[in-house]
Amino acid sequence: MxxxxxxxxxxxxxxxxxxxxxxxxxxxxxxxxxxxxxxxxxxxxxxxxxxxxxxxxxxxxxxxxxxxxxxxxxxxxxGGGLYPQARLWEVLTLEATAEGIMEAALAMTYEARFRPEEMQYAPWVEAQWAKAARALDAVKARWMSHLAGPLDMSHIAMGCALGYLDFRHEARGWRAGRPALETWYAGFSARESMALTAPEAA
Missing domain, CATH: 3.40.30.10 (Glutaredoxin)
Structure with missing residues (x-):
C-alpha cells in the first residue's frame, strides 16, 4: 500500500x-x-x-x-481496537471535533500563505480561530475523562490537532486557561509515534 x-x-x-x-x-x-x-x-x-x-x-x-x-x-x-465498539460514538465525535480544529487551523494557514496580503480578510481568520477555540473549550469541559482513558483514535486525532496548533499558530496560545488539556498533551506528545511524526518547519 x-x-x-x-x-x-x-x-x-x-x-x-x-x-x-x-x-x-x-x-x-x-x-x-x-x-x-x-x-x-x-x-x-x-x-x-x-x-x-x-x-x-x-x-x-x-x-x-x-x-x-x-x-x-x-x-x-x-485489529488495533482504536475504534472500540463500547464507546464508538464518543470516539467518532471527539475525532470529528479534532478534525474540525485541524480544518479551522488549516484554513487560517491557507489564508496567510496563499492569498495576497491585500486580499486577506482578518474577520474571517478570527472566525476560524473562534471555531477552534470553542472546540478546545468543549474538550476542556466535556472530554478530559475520555482522554484519560485507554488509547483510541480520538486521542491520536486530538494530539495531532494540538500539535498543528503549536506548529502553525503557536502565538494564539491555545494552552491559556486549559491546564488539564495542556498536561494531557504534554504526556501524549511524548509518545514515540508522536515524536517520530512531528512536523518540521518548511
Missing amino acids: QLIASPLSPFVRKVRVLLLETGLADQVTVVNLATTPLETDPNAASANPLGKIPALVREGGATLYDSRVITRYLDDLA
Whole structure:
C-alpha cells in the first residue's frame, strides 16, 4: 500500500501515528508530495479527485481517501481496537471535533500563505480561530475523562490537532486557561509515534 501524503499535514500525521501504533508502518510506503490548494500535484489528483491528502492506494482495491476513512480501514486491518465498539460514538465525535480544529487551523494557514496580503480578510481568520477555540473549550469541559482513558483514535486525532496548533499558530496560545488539556498533551506528545511524526518547519 502507498500513502499519498505531505509531512506537514495534520490529517496525514493522524494516519502515520496510527500506522506506528498498530505495527502497520512497514506495510505502507509513504509518498510525500508538495501539493497546495492552488497547484494540485498530479499524483494527489490521481489518487483523490478532490486533490486532497491523505489517500491510501491499495493493491487490488479502490484507493481510499479522507483521513477518517483511512484510519477506520487500517485499524480494522490491524485489529488495533482504536475504534472500540463500547464507546464508538464518543470516539467518532471527539475525532470529528479534532478534525474540525485541524480544518479551522488549516484554513487560517491557507489564508496567510496563499492569498495576497491585500486580499486577506482578518474577520474571517478570527472566525476560524473562534471555531477552534470553542472546540478546545468543549474538550476542556466535556472530554478530559475520555482522554484519560485507554488509547483510541480520538486521542491520536486530538494530539495531532494540538500539535498543528503549536506548529502553525503557536502565538494564539491555545494552552491559556486549559491546564488539564495542556498536561494531557504534554504526556501524549511524548509518545514515540508522536515524536517520530512531528512536523518540521518548511
